[in-house]
Amino acid sequence: MKRSAVPSVFERIDATHLAFFGLSPLGFMKNISAWRKYFAVCVIVASLCWGIFGFDSTWEQLQPFVTYFSSVATNPMLLAEGIPFAALWAEAQHYYGLGNHFSSPVIYGLAFIFLSIHLEKKGITKSLNFAASTSLTFFSIGIFEWAYNICYAVFQGQPWVITFRWKQSSNLSFFSLFILLGVLMGLYLHLSNYRFNLGTRTKALMLLALVFWLLWIAYPFPTWGNITVATSTGQWTNSRFFPQTMYAVDLDPKDGLAIGVPYFVEDNIVHLINILAKVFTTSAILSLCCVEEKKLG
Numbered sequence: 682m683k684r685s686a687v688p689s690v691f692e693r694i695d696a697t698h699l700a701f702f703g704l705s706p707l708g709f710m711k712n713i714s715a716w717r718k719y720f721a722v723c724v725i726v727a728s729l730c731w732g733i734f735g736f737d738s739t740w741e742q743l744q745p746f747v748t749y750f751s752s753v754a755t756n757p758m759l760l761a762e763g764i765p766f767a768a769l770w771a772e773a774q775h776y777y778g779l780g781n782h783f784s785s786p787v788i789y790g791l792a793f794i795f796l797s798i799h800l801e802k803k804g805i806t807k808s809l810n811f812a813a814s815t816s817l818t819f820f821s822i823g824i825f826e827w828a829y830n831i832c833y834a835v836f837q838g839q840p841w842v843i844t845f846r847w848k849q850s851s852n853l854s855f856f857s858l859f860i861l862l863g864v865l866m867g868l869y870l871h872l873s874n875y876r877f878n879l880g881t882r883t884k885a886l887m888l889l890a891l892v893f894w895l896l897w898i899a900y901p902f903p904t905w906g907n908i909t910v911a912t913s914t915g916q917w918t919n920s921r922f923f924p925q926t927m928y929a930v931d932l933d934p935k936d937g938l939a940i941g942v943p944y945f946v947e948d949n950i951v952h953l954i955n956i957l958a959k960v961f962t963t964s965a966i967l968s969l970c971c972v973e974e975k976k977l978g
Contacts, residue, residue: 689873691809710808713801717794724790731783734773737926737952741780745772778926778945784956792967793818799971803875813866813970820863821966823856825959830856832898836923841931841939849939867970875972886965893958898923900954906946919946926952 688696695711734742746769753759797814800806805813830853834843845853867877900921909918913933919925926948929941 689809691807691812694808710811713797713807713810713814716811716814717797720790720793724787724794727783727786727790731787734783735777736949737778737947738783739776739778739780740783741776742773744776745769778947779943784959788956788959788963789818789822792821792963796967796970803972803974805870805875805972813870816859816862816866817966817970819859820866820970821963823859823863824966825962826852826856827860828894828962832894832923833925836898837920837925837928838917839929839931839941841934841941842929844939846937846939870972874975876975877969878971878973879969883965883968886961886968890958890961890965893954893961897951897954897958900924900951902950904946904951905948908944908946910942910944924948924951926955 730740730743731738749765749769793814796817797810800810800813830842834840842849843853844850871877900923904921904924907919908928909916910928910930910932911917912930913935917930919928926946928944928946930944931939931941
């Protein structure tokens with residue numbers, strides 16, 4: 682990386698040895714290889730859970746197990762009765778498809794790892810590598826989630842998901858912040874003698890991402906289930922456009938709140954297209970962010 686006479690904030694962070702009681706408040710940013718190992722463990726654990734709990738499984742399915750083993754930690758005598766795996770598994774199935782999918786940490790964890798390795802090869806190391814890998818991975822999350830929420834609002838008739846009202850306002854604020862962080866990091870890298878990758882690979886991935894978004898929106902296959910929900914303004918029925926496996930429905934659109942009640946419709950083809958749209962969107966942004974040093978002259 683081309684250096685100016687004045688050290689950058691990241692160079693200052695890397696050079697500091699400030700510590701309190703033996704702990705450095707900024708040390709966590711320097712050891713990027715440790716972060717890659719940490720996210721690799723997260724990816725492996727999430728992948729195992731994804732395989733165990735099912736294709737459309739969610740983190741919420743861990744709740745019964747976490748609650749039970751937390752009780753065991755405070756009262757070990759519960760183990761004398763045997764671990765009720767069948768009951769815990771049956772309770773976990775109530776959360777299948779409802780919540781945050783195991784696929785997301787797998788996709789975004791791998792994105793962070795691959796991007797971090799690429800940036801390190803290009804001379805972006807330590808704290809700048811951590812900041813760039815984190816903010817640009819967040820950027821891909823923000824892009825996908827804003828696109829998802831806009832499509833869901835338009836094609837499923839649920840405009841509350843793109844309104845800055847409690848409690849959806851917190852989600853939209855975070856997604857907007859993720860995009861802002863990515864844009865700022867992009868500007869920083871551009872001004873630091875790096876250029877973004879707009880080569881054939883990036884364009885091909887962008888095209889694939891667009892294809893899967895269009896396939897998802899104008900879904901050409903029959904869906905496995907339709908639902909009708911009574912709301913305070915009449916009945917709501919899911920649309921064939923941009924189908925879901927989890928529909929969040931605002932039961933009282935006039936209450937000034939942006940809260941949806943989840944309804945699950947199992948459809949593995951829809952969920953597969955969802956995952957592929959996320960994979961190729963993330964891959965396209967990741968490829969774009971695989972920066973190269975600008976050639977002089």
